[in-house]
Amino acid sequence: MMMGKRGELGPKFPEGQDRLINGHEGVVWVPSQDRFAIVLIRGGDSLDPTRYTEEESYFEYGCDRADGLFCDRMYVNPDMLLAIPEGHVHDGRLDLSFAKKMVFPDPFACMLFQLERMEDLGSAHLFRRTARRLGCGEEEARAAAKEEIFERTVIFGLGTTGMFIGDIIRQAHPDARIVFVARSPEDSPKVQFALRQAGGTYVRSRHDRPEDLAAEICRALGGRATAFIGVSGSSAEHEIAFTHRVLGCNGLYNSFSLGPKITFDTMPFGFENHLIFGSINFRQDHMEKAIQMLARSSYDRIVELIGREEFAADPIGAYENRIYCKNAPMKTAVIWNRDKINMEG
Structure with a gap:
C-alpha cells in the first residue's frame, strides 16, 4: 500500500495511483466463461513455491502474472482462474455466505x-x-x-x-x-x-x-x-x-x-x-484445497461488508479508517456487483 501511495508501482499497472495495489482475494465473475472463479495470486503454476530466484524482485514474485487489481477490469491471468465447488450458485447468483468465505483462500x-x-x-x-x-x-x-x-x-x-x-x-x-x-x-x-x-x-x-x-x-x-x-x-x-x-x-x-x-x-x-x-507462499494445489475446506467452514461469520461506492471513492481512506484501524472487523469485503450475489444465501 505504501509503495502505491508513493507512486512507485505505476509502470506495473493500468493508470491511476489513488487506490490500493494488492493481490486479489475473493470471487470474480468471468463473463467470457460464464462462471465464477477464484483468482490464484501467489506461487503461480510452479511445482514448488521456492521459485523466488536471485533474478526476481520480491514484488515481481508476489504479484507477477496474476495480480487482481480489483478484478473489476478483469486484470487477471486467465490461466489462474480456479473453479469453485458446486452448490453455491443459484439462478446465476453466488450465495453471500460462500462469497464471504472466499476472501480467505489466499x-x-x-x-x-x-x-x-x-x-x-x-x-x-x-x-x-x-x-x-x-x-x-x-x-x-x-x-x-x-x-x-x-x-x-x-x-x-x-x-x-x-x-x-x-x-x-x-x-x-x-x-x-x-x-x-x-x-x-x-x-x-x-x-x-x-x-x-x-x-x-x-x-x-x-x-x-x-x-x-x-x-x-x-x-x-x-x-x-x-x-x-x-x-x-x-x-x-x-x-x-x-x-x-x-x-x-x-x-x-x-x-x-x-x-x-x-x-x-x-x-x-x-x-x-x-x-x-521462514517460507511464505503456496502452490496451486494448496489454493484448491483451501477453497474446499473454507466452503465447509463458518469463516463467513467474521467477514463484514463495506459499500463499493465508499471504498472506490477513497480506497486508501477506507483502508486506514474502516478496514485496518482500531475496532475494525477481522475481515472486510466489498461486493463489486450486487446483481451477481444472492444476499439471502
Missing part, C-alpha cells in the same frame, strides 16, 4: 503450505531420535515425528493467519496441544471464535515482564514448546521463544511475520538443536 492456502513444511521439516529433524525411542524403522519414525513436532504448539499472534494455522493444525493433528498468545481480552469475539475453531488454550499477553508471559505460556503448554509459530509481526516473538526459552530442545521456529528481526544467543541455540525457517 491466506488459508499459505497456512496449508506452512503445515506441509512444518511436517516435512519436523519429520526430518526428529525422526532419528524418534526411531531410537520407538525402536522402529525410518518410515514409521518419520510418520510419528510429524505428530511429535506439534505436541506443544505456540501460535504467537491472533489475526486471521494465526486463527487459520491453529484450525489447520487441529484438523491434521487432533492430539496437538495448541496455545494462542495475543493481546485481546479473553472474552473478545475473535478469541472465542478462534478457540471454537481450533480447540486450543489462550494466554493473554498483558504482563509487565516478558519472562512472566513466557512462564505462563509454558504452564499452559505443560512444558516448553515443540513448535513456535510467530504471526504477530512483533519482535516479542523471538524474545519469548529464544531469550525466555519457551521453545524447547529440538524445537521448530516458524517465522511467518513480515518485519521483525530474529536474534538469538548462538550457545543455547546450537546446543538445544533449534530449527528456524
Whole structure:
C-alpha cells in the first residue's frame, strides 16, 4: 500500500495511483466463461513455491502474472482462474455466505503450505531420535515425528493467519496441544471464535515482564514448546521463544511475520538443536484445497461488508479508517456487483 501511495508501482499497472495495489482475494465473475472463479495470486503454476530466484524482485514474485487489481477490469491471468465447488450458485447468483468465505483462500492456502513444511521439516529433524525411542524403522519414525513436532504448539499472534494455522493444525493433528498468545481480552469475539475453531488454550499477553508471559505460556503448554509459530509481526516473538526459552530442545521456529528481526544467543541455540525457517507462499494445489475446506467452514461469520461506492471513492481512506484501524472487523469485503450475489444465501 505504501509503495502505491508513493507512486512507485505505476509502470506495473493500468493508470491511476489513488487506490490500493494488492493481490486479489475473493470471487470474480468471468463473463467470457460464464462462471465464477477464484483468482490464484501467489506461487503461480510452479511445482514448488521456492521459485523466488536471485533474478526476481520480491514484488515481481508476489504479484507477477496474476495480480487482481480489483478484478473489476478483469486484470487477471486467465490461466489462474480456479473453479469453485458446486452448490453455491443459484439462478446465476453466488450465495453471500460462500462469497464471504472466499476472501480467505489466499491466506488459508499459505497456512496449508506452512503445515506441509512444518511436517516435512519436523519429520526430518526428529525422526532419528524418534526411531531410537520407538525402536522402529525410518518410515514409521518419520510418520510419528510429524505428530511429535506439534505436541506443544505456540501460535504467537491472533489475526486471521494465526486463527487459520491453529484450525489447520487441529484438523491434521487432533492430539496437538495448541496455545494462542495475543493481546485481546479473553472474552473478545475473535478469541472465542478462534478457540471454537481450533480447540486450543489462550494466554493473554498483558504482563509487565516478558519472562512472566513466557512462564505462563509454558504452564499452559505443560512444558516448553515443540513448535513456535510467530504471526504477530512483533519482535516479542523471538524474545519469548529464544531469550525466555519457551521453545524447547529440538524445537521448530516458524517465522511467518513480515518485519521483525530474529536474534538469538548462538550457545543455547546450537546446543538445544533449534530449527528456524521462514517460507511464505503456496502452490496451486494448496489454493484448491483451501477453497474446499473454507466452503465447509463458518469463516463467513467474521467477514463484514463495506459499500463499493465508499471504498472506490477513497480506497486508501477506507483502508486506514474502516478496514485496518482500531475496532475494525477481522475481515472486510466489498461486493463489486450486487446483481451477481444472492444476499439471502
